[in-house]
Amino acid sequence: MIWTLPNILTVLRLLAAPAVAVMFLYFARPWADWFALMLFVGASVTDFVDGYLARAWKQETKFGRMLDPIADKAMVVIALLIVTGLSGMNPWILLPATAILFREVFVSGLREFLGAKAGLLQVTQLAKWKTTVQMVAIAVLFARGLFEHYFGMQTIGMDAELVGRILAGEEEDAVGLGWKYNGAMATHYGGIVLLWVAAALTLVTGYEYFVKSLPYLKENEEPR
Template sequence: MRWTVPNILTVLRLLAAPGVAVMFLYFNRPWADWFALALFTVAALTDWIDGRLARAWGQETRLGAMLDPIADKAMVVIALLVITGFSGMNAWILLPSTVILFREVFVSGLREFLGDTAGTLKVTKLAKWKTTAQMVAIAVLFAKGAVEHYLGMLSLGMDDALFEDILAGREEDVFGLRWLDFGWDVSWYGGIGLLWVAGILTLMTGWDYLRKAWPHLKEGGAAT
């Protein structure tokens, strides 16, 4: 076991995955949203950095190869559970999240079943794009949670008609509600769009892995 810098970054990313959920246990919103966003973003960046460093420094190890996909999956799965819970099980988030979670479990099961032949399920460029889309979507949705909290807090108790007049520009916008509303629209629709793109890419990569594994599945089964 070699504790290289890339491996240390991978382990830190793995530890950061549950930390995203812990933010909502120890901090009130919107601070929890901001801290979760910061932790998730920094951890996601290490996914790109540790791979670059490992290749540049010739420090690719079996430990890193094993932990790297586990850390990525843990980050995505835990973050999606948090976002789904705080979204009130919104169908626009729940459906692509379900697809993503199902695929991750399914492919992990395939790799475990294939054992020594799991090398046929190598990470493809499409799978890397899938992971990138997932992480960007999750970061945007965490930002949406923070903006939504500010918008709700500053408009609390405000008459609906007055709120609409402020957004329409007919009343003075003392609290910057128009900018917050714009930020909410961008982060909500942008996050949802990216999450659905990630869901589609997830399906495509899952099908690709199943297609590659199918010949091995037909040759005979492993004991259960």
């Protein structure tokens, strides 16, 4: 293995995947949310940087090509588990997350079965968009936790009627409840919409890979 900068960034992204979960074990919220969000966004950025540098500097390696999709899948899978847990198993998050996880396991199984012919399942442009939308959706859902935390903390001691009047503009909003509430709503629904879009792209690309592999799945028949 050659320790080029692109390969180092890929390894760091792989290590960041479990580190996102560890943040919620050793830090209280909202610090855990802040650290997890920054770690996830930083790792997501390296997904684009390492590929660009590898091509620009002609430093593409077999190790990098092998590890890059593993790091991406580890990041997405672990982050989805965290987001699903933090949402209280909200079905609007659980269903697309399940579809994404199912596809990742299914395609990984296809690649393992194809073995030396796994090169057939080259990453398509649509698959790259899928990964991008997944990462944006997860980052938005992590941000939702921050808005909800600060809104909840600053409404302690207030009854629902007072909060309602402040949000309606009938009372002075001295602590910025309005923008925190709007931020929570925007990241909640925006994150869910993006996650469903990511799930749709995930299933489409998974189906494309399955169709490409069909000739190799037929019994007693070799593809031409």
